Amino acid sequence: MMDAGGVALGFILMLGLMALGLHIATVMFAVGAIGAGLYFGMPAINALGVVYFESMNDSLLLALPLFILLGEILVRCGSTDQMYRSLSDWLNPLPGGLLHTNVASSALFSAVSGSSVATAATIATVALPSFKTRKYSTPMVLGSIAAGGSLGNLIPPGIGFIIYGVLTNTSVARLYAAGVVPGAILTLMFMLCIVVLAIRNPAIAPREPVVDPLPVRLARLSGLVAPSLIFIVIMGSIYLGWATPTEAAALAVVAALPIAAFYRRLTIRMLHDAFLSTVNLTALSMLILAGAFAMNFVLGLLGATGALTTYVAGMKLDAITLIWVLFAFYVILGTFFETLPMMVGTLPLVFPLIKAAGIDPVWFGVFLVLMCEISLISPPVGMTLYVIQAVRGEGSIAEVFRGTVPFFITMLLMTVLLIYWQDMALWLPRLAFD
Numbered sequence: 001m002m003d004a005g006g007v008a009l010g011f012i013l014m015l016g017l018m019a020l021g022l023h024i025a026t027v028m029f030a031v032g033a034i035g036a037g038l039y040f041g042m043p044a045i046n047a048l049g050v051v052y053f054e055s056m057n058d059s060l061l062l063a064l065p066l067f068i069l070l071g072e073i074l075v076r077c078g079s080t081d082q083m084y085r086s087l088s089d090w091l092n093p094l095p096g097g098l099l100h101t102n103v104a105s106s107a108l109f110s111a112v113s114g115s116s117v118a119t120a121a122t123i124a125t126v127a128l129p130s131f132k133t134r135k136y137s138t139p140m141v142l143g144s145i146a147a148g149g150s151l152g153n154l155i156p157p158g159i160g161f162i163i164y165g166v167l168t169n170t171s172v173a174r175l176y177a178a179g180v181v182p183g184a185i186l187t188l189m190f191m192l193c194i195v196v197l198a199i200r201n202p203a204i205a206p207r208e209p210v211v212d213p214l215p216v217r218l219a220r221l222s223g224l225v226a227p228s229l230i231f232i233v234i235m236g237s238i239y240l241g242w243a244t245p246t247e248a249a250a251l252a253v254v255a256a257l258p259i260a261a262f263y264r265r266l267t268i269r270m271l272h273d274a275f276l277s278t279v280n281l282t283a284l285s286m287l288i289l290a291g292a293f294a295m296n297f298v299l300g301l302l303g304a305t306g307a308l309t310t311y312v313a314g315m316k317l318d319a320i321t322l323i324w325v326l327f328a329f330y331v332i333l334g335t336f337f338e339t340l341p342m343m344v345g346t347l348p349l350v351f352p353l354i355k356a357a358g359i360d361p362v363w364f365g366v367f368l369v370l371m372c373e374i375s376l377i378s379p380p381v382g383m384t385l386y387v388i389q390a391v392r393g394e395g396s397i398a399e400v401f402r403g404t405v406p407f408f409i410t411m412l413l414m415t416v417l418l419i420y421w422q423d424m425a426l427w428l429p430r431l432a433f434d
Contacts, residue, residue: 028291028381032298040301048294055293056286059246063159065282066249067113070256071122072274074112074226077260080126082223083108089217092208096194098136099144099205102127103194106148107187110155112230112252116339116376117285120149120384124391137204138395140197142388143403147190149384150373150411153339155183157234160339160369162245167347168361173239175365177429182366185424186414193410226259284390288383296344319357323419326350327371331412334375339383343372366425367418374411377404 013034017027029052036044074080084105091100106123113119124145131141153160156176165172198205212220233255237243243251260266317325333342347368354364376384379401389397418424 025287025291028288028295032291032295035295035298035302039298044298044301048297051294051297052290055290061286063162063246063249064115064118064285065278066246066253067115067118067159068121068281068285069274069278070230070249070253071109071113071118072277073253073256073260073271074230075122075125076270076274077256077263077265079223079226079256079259079263080105080109080122082220083227084123084126084130084223086220086223089212089220094191094195095198095202095207096191096205097198097208098127098130098134099140099194099198100191102141102144103148103151103187103190106145107151107155107183108224108227110148110151110153110158110183112227112234113152115159116149116152116373116384117281117387119152120145121281121387121391123148124388128392135206137403139399139403140194140204141403142392142400143405143407144190144194145388146377146382146384146400146404147407147410149388150377150407151183151187153369153373154179154186154366156180157238157245157248158369159245160343160372161365163343164347164365164368167344168351168365170361170365171433172245174362174429174433176235176238177432178362178366178425179369180428181424182370182414182418185417186370186411189410189414190407193406197406229259230255281387281390284387285383288386296342317357319359320419322353322357323359323367327415327419330368330371331374331378334371334378335381339372339375342375343368360422360426362429363422363425367415370411370415370418374408374415377408377411379404 013031017030022030029048033045033048036048071080084101087104087108088098088101091104092098094100102123105127106119109122110116110119113122127145128141131138152158156179158176158179161175161179162172164170165175194205230252234248234252237248237251238245257266260270315325330342330346333346351361351364354361376382379385382404385397385400385404389395389400392400
C-alpha cells in the first residue's frame with residue numbers, strides 16, 4: 001500500500017540532495033535504494049540491480065546513441081553550422097534575433113534526430129559559441145535551446161511515439177503524422193513567445209540588422225540541403241518499411257558520412273572525437289534514465305502510480321474532465337519523473353481509462369508525448385536542462401531553470417490548445433490514411 005507521507009518525504013529528500021550538488025542520477029538511485037530498504041528490505045534493494053541493468057536492455061534505446069552520433073557527425077563536419085547560419089540570415093531581423101534561430105534549428109534538427117536530448121545537445125554545441133560575443137540574456141539563450149530541444153520527440157521521427165506505439169499497439173505511422181502539425185504550431189508559439197519578451201524587454205536580445213545582400217543569403221540556403229536529405233533517409237526508410245526506427249538511425253549515420261566527406265571533414269580524428277563525445281553524452285543520458293527507472297520501480301512497489309490511477313478511475317469522469325485530470329497528473333509527475341519512466345510506468349494503467357472514455361489513442365499519443373516533453377524542461381529533474389548545462393560546462397544550472405519558465409508556460413498553453421482543438425493532431429492522419 002502506498003504511504004503518501006513516505007513518498008512526499010522521498011521527494012523532499014531528493015530535492016535536498018540535489019541542492020547539495022549531487023548528480024541527479026546518483027540522487028534518484030539513492031532515493032530509490034533508501035525507499036526500497038525502508039519499506040521492503042534487502043530483497044527490494046537487490047532487485048534494484050536487476051532493474052538498473054534490465055532498464056537499459058532495450059533495442060529501442062540504441063536509437064539514442066545513434067542519433068547523438070548522427071548529430072555529432074553533422075556538427076563536426078560543419079553541416080549543422082551551415083544550417084544554423086542559413087536560418088539566422090532570415091530570422092535575425094525579428095525581435096529576439098538569434099533566439100529564434102535556436103528554436104528553428106532545433107525544430108529542423110528534430111526532424112533528423114528523433115530525440116530531444118540529442119537535439120538539445122547538438123544545438124547547444126552549435127549555438128552557445130555564437131552568443132559569447134553578443135549581449136544576450138544568458139537565461140533566455142539557455143531557455144530557448146531547452147525549448148527547442150523539447151521539440152525532439154514531438155516532431156517525427158520522435159522516439160517517444162515509437163515507445164507509445166509499441167506499448168499501446170497504435171500505428172507509429174499515424175502517430176508520426178499526428179505530430180507534424182502540433183510540432184509546427186509549438187515551434188511558432190515558442191517564436192511568438194520570444195517576440196513578445198523581446199519587445200517588452202529589448203535588453204534580453206539586441207536587434208541584429210541584415211548585413212549580407214539577398215543573393216548571398218539565398219546561396220547560403222544550401223546549408224539546409226544536408227539535414228533535409230537525412231530526414232528523407234530516416235522517414236523514407238521507415239514509411240517504406242525498409243527499416244525499423246533504430247535501423248533508420250543507423251542508416252542516417254551512414255548517410256552522414258558522405259556529407260562529411262563533401263565538407264572535407266571526414267577524417268579518423270573527426271570520427272574519434274564524434275565517437276568519444278557520443279559516449280560521454282550517452283553515458284550521461286543513460287545514467288540519468290537508469291536512475292529514473294530505479295526510482296520508478298520503488299514508486300511502483302509503493303503503489304504510488306497505481307493508487308492515483310485507481311482513484312481517477314473511481315471518479316467516473318467524462319472524457320474532457322478526465323483529460324484535465326491527466327493534464328494535472330502528468331504536470332506534477334513530470335517534476336520528478338523522466339520521460340521514458342513516466343510513459344512506461346503510467347501507460348499500462350492510464351490507457352484502459354482512455355479507451356473506456358472514447359478518447360482517440362492517436363490524439364492521446366500526441367498529448368502524452370507533449371506532456372513528457374514538458375517534463376524534460378521541468379526543474380528539478382528535466383534531463384534536457386542537465387544536458388545543456390553539461391555541454392555549457394560553466395555557470396549555474398539555476399540560469400537554465402530560469403530561462404525555461406516562459407517556454408514551460410508556452411507548452412502548457414499549447415497543451416490547452418491541443419485539448420480543445422483535437423483536429424490539430426488528427427487532421428493529417430485522417431488525410432493520409434483514411
